Amino acid sequence: MEKEIEDMKDETCIFCKIANGEIPSETVYEDEMFRVILDLGPASRGHALILPKDHYKDLCQLDEKVAARIMPLAAKMGRAMKESLGCAGFNVVQNNGEEAGQTVFHFHTHIIPRYENGPAMVSWTPKTAQPEELKETGEAIRKALS
Ligand code: AMP
Ligand code: ZN
Numbered sequence: 001m002e003k004e005i006e007d008m009k010d011e012t013c014i015f016c017k018i019a020n021g022e023i024p025s026e027t028v029y030e031d032e033m034f035r036v037i038l039d040l041g042p043a044s045r046g047h048a049l050i051l052p053k054d055h056y057k058d059l060c061q062l063d064e065k066v067a068a069r070i071m072p073l074a075a076k077m078g079r080a081m082k083e084s085l086g087c088a089g090f091n092v093v094q095n096n097g098e099e100a101g102q103t104v105f106h107f108h109t110h111i112i113p114r115y116e117n118g119p120a121m122v123s124w125t126p127k128t129a130q131p132e133e134l135k136e137t138g139e140a141i142r143k144a145l146s
Contacts, residue, residue: 015106019051029077033066036077039110043121046085046113048077056107058096070109077111087113091122 017023019035028048029036039047050073056062071092078090093110095102112121 013055013106015051015104015108016055019053019106028080029073033069034073036073036111043110043112044087044115044118046081046087046111048081048111050074050077050109050111052107057105058102058107059094060096062107074109074111078113081111081113085113086115088116089114093122 014023018025018037021035025035025037027035027037033053035051035053036048037051039049050070052062052066054063054066056066059067074092078092081087081090091110091112091114093112094108095110114121
Protein backbone atom coordinates (compact mmCIF):
# COMPACT_ATOMS: atom_id res chain seq x y z
CA MET A 1 0.00 0.00 0.00
CA GLU A 2 2.80 2.38 1.00
CA LYS A 3 4.47 1.70 -2.36
CA GLU A 4 1.26 2.35 -4.29
CA ILE A 5 0.81 5.70 -2.55
CA GLU A 6 4.45 6.57 -3.29
CA ASP A 7 3.86 5.72 -6.95
CA MET A 8 0.88 8.09 -7.05
CA LYS A 9 2.95 10.94 -5.64
CA ASP A 10 3.81 13.55 -8.19
CA GLU A 11 7.29 14.98 -7.52
CA THR A 12 6.07 18.39 -8.64
CA CYS A 13 3.02 18.44 -6.33
CA ILE A 14 3.14 21.63 -4.27
CA PHE A 15 0.81 20.30 -1.55
CA CYS A 16 3.03 17.19 -1.12
CA LYS A 17 5.93 19.56 -0.49
CA ILE A 18 3.94 21.79 1.88
CA ALA A 19 2.36 18.86 3.75
CA ASN A 20 5.76 17.26 4.29
CA GLY A 21 7.43 20.50 5.37
CA GLU A 22 9.67 20.94 2.30
CA ILE A 23 7.98 24.30 1.54
CA PRO A 24 7.14 26.58 4.49
CA SER A 25 3.53 27.34 5.30
CA GLU A 26 1.49 28.95 8.07
CA THR A 27 0.80 25.66 9.83
CA VAL A 28 -1.92 25.65 12.49
CA TYR A 29 -2.01 21.90 13.18
CA GLU A 30 0.11 18.85 12.39
CA ASP A 31 0.07 15.15 13.22
CA GLU A 32 1.54 12.04 11.57
CA MET A 33 -1.15 12.01 8.84
CA PHE A 34 -2.07 15.65 8.20
CA ARG A 35 -0.86 19.23 8.08
CA VAL A 36 -3.43 22.03 8.34
CA ILE A 37 -2.30 25.32 6.80
CA LEU A 38 -3.77 28.75 6.22
CA ASP A 39 -4.86 29.32 2.61
CA LEU A 40 -2.80 31.95 0.75
CA GLY A 41 -5.94 33.19 -1.01
CA PRO A 42 -8.43 33.11 1.85
CA ALA A 43 -12.19 33.46 1.38
CA SER A 44 -12.31 34.79 4.95
CA ARG A 45 -9.97 35.29 7.91
CA GLY A 46 -8.70 31.90 9.07
CA HIS A 47 -9.52 29.96 5.87
CA ALA A 48 -7.56 26.74 6.34
CA LEU A 49 -6.75 23.65 4.29
CA ILE A 50 -6.45 20.13 5.68
CA LEU A 51 -3.71 18.39 3.69
CA PRO A 52 -3.00 14.66 3.99
CA LYS A 53 0.76 14.04 4.00
CA ASP A 54 0.34 11.27 1.42
CA HIS A 55 -0.65 12.14 -2.11
CA TYR A 56 -4.20 11.43 -3.30
CA LYS A 57 -5.46 13.26 -6.35
CA ASP A 58 -9.03 13.60 -5.09
CA LEU A 59 -11.73 12.07 -2.91
CA CYS A 60 -12.08 9.04 -5.19
CA GLN A 61 -8.43 8.10 -4.57
CA LEU A 62 -8.42 8.85 -0.86
CA ASP A 63 -7.51 6.00 1.52
CA GLU A 64 -10.45 5.12 3.81
CA LYS A 65 -8.37 5.35 7.00
CA VAL A 66 -7.30 8.85 6.05
CA ALA A 67 -10.87 9.76 5.07
CA ALA A 68 -12.22 8.59 8.43
CA ARG A 69 -10.08 11.14 10.25
CA ILE A 70 -10.96 14.17 8.17
CA MET A 71 -14.40 15.10 9.56
CA PRO A 72 -13.27 14.82 13.21
CA LEU A 73 -10.28 17.01 12.34
CA ALA A 74 -12.54 19.49 10.52
CA ALA A 75 -14.71 19.72 13.66
CA LYS A 76 -11.63 20.27 15.82
CA MET A 77 -10.45 23.06 13.51
CA GLY A 78 -13.91 24.64 13.40
CA ARG A 79 -14.16 24.65 17.19
CA ALA A 80 -10.72 26.26 17.46
CA MET A 81 -11.67 28.91 14.89
CA LYS A 82 -14.86 29.79 16.76
CA GLU A 83 -12.90 30.13 19.99
CA SER A 84 -9.88 31.99 18.59
CA LEU A 85 -11.36 34.07 15.75
CA GLY A 86 -14.93 34.50 16.93
CA CYS A 87 -16.50 33.22 13.72
CA ALA A 88 -20.18 32.39 13.96
CA GLY A 89 -19.89 29.18 11.92
CA PHE A 90 -17.79 27.55 9.23
CA ASN A 91 -18.10 25.73 5.91
CA VAL A 92 -16.35 22.48 5.05
CA VAL A 93 -15.72 22.47 1.30
CA GLN A 94 -13.97 19.90 -0.85
CA ASN A 95 -13.62 20.16 -4.62
CA ASN A 96 -13.09 17.21 -6.98
CA GLY A 97 -12.20 17.83 -10.62
CA GLU A 98 -11.52 20.97 -12.59
CA GLU A 99 -15.22 21.54 -13.33
CA ALA A 100 -15.91 21.42 -9.59
CA GLY A 101 -13.34 24.13 -8.93
CA GLN A 102 -10.38 21.95 -7.96
CA THR A 103 -7.17 23.79 -8.84
CA VAL A 104 -4.60 21.81 -6.84
CA PHE A 105 -4.73 18.09 -7.57
CA HIS A 106 -3.67 16.85 -4.15
CA PHE A 107 -6.77 16.09 -2.05
CA HIS A 108 -7.54 18.84 0.45
CA THR A 109 -10.45 20.02 2.56
CA HIS A 110 -11.24 23.71 3.01
CA ILE A 111 -12.38 24.96 6.41
CA ILE A 112 -13.86 28.41 5.88
CA PRO A 113 -14.82 30.49 8.92
CA ARG A 114 -18.05 32.47 8.50
CA TYR A 115 -18.63 35.73 10.30
CA GLU A 116 -21.82 37.59 11.17
CA ASN A 117 -22.80 39.88 8.28
CA GLY A 118 -20.07 38.30 6.12
CA PRO A 119 -20.56 37.83 2.36
CA ALA A 120 -22.42 34.83 0.95
CA MET A 121 -19.76 32.47 -0.33
CA VAL A 122 -20.86 28.89 -0.83
CA SER A 123 -24.18 29.14 -2.62
CA TRP A 124 -26.14 27.93 -5.65
CA THR A 125 -29.45 28.75 -7.28
CA PRO A 126 -31.87 25.89 -6.65
CA LYS A 127 -33.88 24.65 -9.62
CA THR A 128 -37.15 22.73 -9.33
CA ALA A 129 -36.65 19.01 -9.90
CA GLN A 130 -39.35 17.18 -11.89
CA PRO A 131 -40.42 13.81 -10.41
CA GLU A 132 -39.57 11.97 -13.66
CA GLU A 133 -36.12 13.55 -13.78
CA LEU A 134 -35.48 12.59 -10.13
CA LYS A 135 -36.53 9.01 -10.89
CA GLU A 136 -34.31 8.71 -13.99
CA THR A 137 -31.35 10.29 -12.22
CA GLY A 138 -31.83 8.07 -9.18
CA GLU A 139 -31.98 4.99 -11.39
CA ALA A 140 -28.76 5.93 -13.19
CA ILE A 141 -26.84 6.39 -9.94
CA ARG A 142 -28.29 3.21 -8.35
CA LYS A 143 -27.28 1.25 -11.47
CA ALA A 144 -23.70 2.49 -11.22
CA LEU A 145 -23.60 1.43 -7.56
CA SER A 146 -24.90 -2.11 -8.15
P1 AMP B 1 -9.09 24.12 -4.76
O1 AMP B 1 -9.60 25.18 -5.69
O2 AMP B 1 -10.16 23.41 -4.00
O3 AMP B 1 -8.16 23.17 -5.47
O4 AMP B 1 -8.27 24.89 -3.66
C1 AMP B 1 -6.93 25.22 -3.76
C2 AMP B 1 -6.67 26.26 -2.69
O5 AMP B 1 -5.29 26.25 -2.42
C3 AMP B 1 -7.04 27.68 -3.08
O6 AMP B 1 -7.95 28.21 -2.11
C4 AMP B 1 -5.71 28.42 -3.08
O7 AMP B 1 -5.83 29.73 -2.58
C5 AMP B 1 -4.87 27.56 -2.16
N1 AMP B 1 -3.44 27.55 -2.41
C6 AMP B 1 -2.81 27.35 -3.57
N2 AMP B 1 -1.47 27.34 -3.40
C7 AMP B 1 -1.26 27.54 -2.07
C8 AMP B 1 -0.09 27.64 -1.25
N3 AMP B 1 1.13 27.54 -1.77
N4 AMP B 1 -0.26 27.82 0.07
C9 AMP B 1 -1.51 27.95 0.60
N5 AMP B 1 -2.64 27.86 -0.12
C10 AMP B 1 -2.53 27.66 -1.43
ZN1 ZN C 1 0.63 15.75 -3.62
